[in-house]
Amino acid sequence: MITSETKIQVRYDEVDKMGYVYHGNYARYFHISRTDLLRKVGICDKELESQNIILPVIEISIKYLKPVFYDDFITIRTKLLEMPEIRIKFQHEVINQHNEIINVASSTMVFVDVNTRKPMIVPEILHSKIESYLKHNDQ
Amino acid sequence: MITSETKIQVRYDEVDKMGYVYHGNYARYFHISRTDLLRKVGICDKELESQNIILPVIEISIKYLKPVFYDDFITIRTKLLEMPEIRIKFQHEVINQHNEIINVASSTMVFVDVNTRKPMIVPEILHSKIESYLKHNDQ
């Protein structure tokens, strides 16, 4: 439905003593890429937060296929395949500079009202922004 | 088969602007807890590394149920349910100081020869240590 790509160069502090990007750091990369996808659609997570809506992650799953090394250039390809209702689910792929698939993953978030700390349905603005984006970009 | 518990107090730098432990940090907690379980059995990952055997993670999956806050005391309960062959798979649960389950997860690692960077079968020492541990501790 909607695809976004984020390019990242691996930082020194992201690599462990095996010389690989520390496996826990991919969750951070996926986060950056989700933010980029939402921004492309016209939604800024910072603005949602200023409206007291936060998006905690409720599920993440990663299959690691190959390591990534310091200074490597990677692409995080993130897809939103379904219109979000009470959850928003993303598919992720990390690809290195040799066009090899490094890992595949998915992550799911919910929308939470900061004041009640309870889940809420997806904000209307998100639906309308996604529909508007899809109308103007046939993918 | 083998259960181990690790107690951690949440650090300031582990919490995000929502006031929750950043979701990517649980992978780090599970890592600490796996190391503790292996140590309990008599295996030290540092010694394996000095023998040129590393244990990269090939799969991780986390379901987040509740948030954890700064300064909270959490317990990471990690279980090894099956004798490892070419993979070693752990089950994890995070429990907070109110005895609530915070999240459930699993993680899988392989054994890799540093020189060839190829996967290898589980080192014999690991089998014998696990068997010896089980003989002396009926769980």
Add this chain to the structure above:
Amino acid sequence: MITSETKIQVRYDEVDKMGYVYHGNYARYFHISRTDLLRKVGICDKELESQNIILPVIEISIKYLKPVFYDDFITIRTKLLEMPEIRIKFQHEVINQHNEIINVASSTMVFVDVNTRKPMIVPEILHSKIESYLKHNDQ
């Protein structure tokens, strides 16, 4: 005036590809140790925050003498040498399991009112807790 010691075992994700604790991570260790010293005196930074008082760091300075490795046991010795007025300044030393000094550092924080985001003088509660602590513990 007041000394506190915090013991930490180095985590895998804290070590870089040189095999050393990443130099940026010591700021995190000092933070934990400052919190421990304040807790010893009877001040909890979490409670200060719930009273809308935050303590941003305004200065940090570290001299690194020796590296620390994965799994090492280190002690962070933190000292408060002067009664805080508008700033609170700590001295730090990291010592490893062989009793070697790893690095020496200092860090300074101010007290900020969350609502105005302006610095404020040190909360009265902090003075009285420190005086009370000193009366009961001649160091």
Add this chain to the structure above:
Amino acid sequence: MITSETKIQVRYDEVDKMGYVYHGNYARYFHISRTDLLRKVGICDKELESQNIILPVIEISIKYLKPVFYDDFITIRTKLLEMPEIRIKFQHEVINQHNEIINVASSTMVFVDVNTRKPMIVPEILHSKIESYLKHNDQ
């Protein structure tokens, strides 16, 4: 002598519960910026490491003037003011998108031979690259 600028957009996981970039993270930003400056001169730290030369940090000092927030665009301006002999010292400034100075810092590294783990004098290649860079760029 040589100035380099690195532009970074603040990531969600780099911000603490005060809503500020966690103070310990600036050491990571300075690291990225040092690497960029050296790359501009023609030196790649990855290549030095493959020649068994590592560059541990021996001193860092940071004065924090203003906070930086999530999603902010910052510039890390790094300067090398003196020809390195046994140490290489950098000056840093972080500037935000409103052109405000966020903090000022310095960091010093030494060159260490991986095999002996002893400090060494600055590699000849670094001198000649810096001289060559200066000849072609009068700053």
